[in-house]
Amino acid sequence: MPRLSDIIEEFIKQMLQENDDRELQIRRNQLANQFSCAPSQINYVLTTRFTKDKGYYIESKRGGGGCIILRRIEFSDNNDLSEILRDKIGNTITYNSASNIINGLIESEFITEREGNLMKVAINDRVLNNVISDKNKIRADILKSMIMIIL
Incomplete structure (x- = not known):
């Protein structure tokens, strides 16, 4: 049985695939509620599974509920x-x-x-x-x- 971290990672990757512009805004608390986990679990997945080495860039926005912007880095040139x-x-x-x-x-x-x-x-x-x-x-x-x- 897959671990929760693996499930969250796959869910986020699916969301990225559905989003053609390679950028995704995630509300950490909403995602944590969806998976019945602590928001820190979402942070863990983002910081360990979506790193620059793996081709991702993460930006945090504070205020207004806050969100996390996840960008897929294109190795295009x-x-x-x-x-x-x-x-x-x-x-x-x-x-x-x-x-x-x-x-x-x-x-x-x-x-x-x-x-x-x-x-x-x-x-x-x-x-x-x-x-x-x-x-x-x-x-x-x-x-x-x-x-x-x-x-």
Whole structure:
């Protein structure tokens, strides 16, 4: 049985898919009431499942009941990918962070799921098992190279 966080995440993703302009306004309290949970549960889902690494931008508006604006980041040009290479990957990256970036590229349909799976296999810990030091540096170099090929 799926956890509440998974259900809320899928619900929000469905709402985003139905909204063509890739922006969604969420009233945290209303969503919490709908799922019979605390508003902090909604915050948890938004801050852990809708991160910049995964291709989302969150903005909070206060006053008038307040709302949260969730925007889907489009990886549509070389500037966006250059930002990923420079700011998100950097000189080192963990597998989890790299996987989040790849998932964001898949969700934004910049790469296919098959391409994403190949990328994940190439950078996973089992493949880099024989690397004694700087595993995260090598992972970053491999991921950057794969993304550069996509460019």
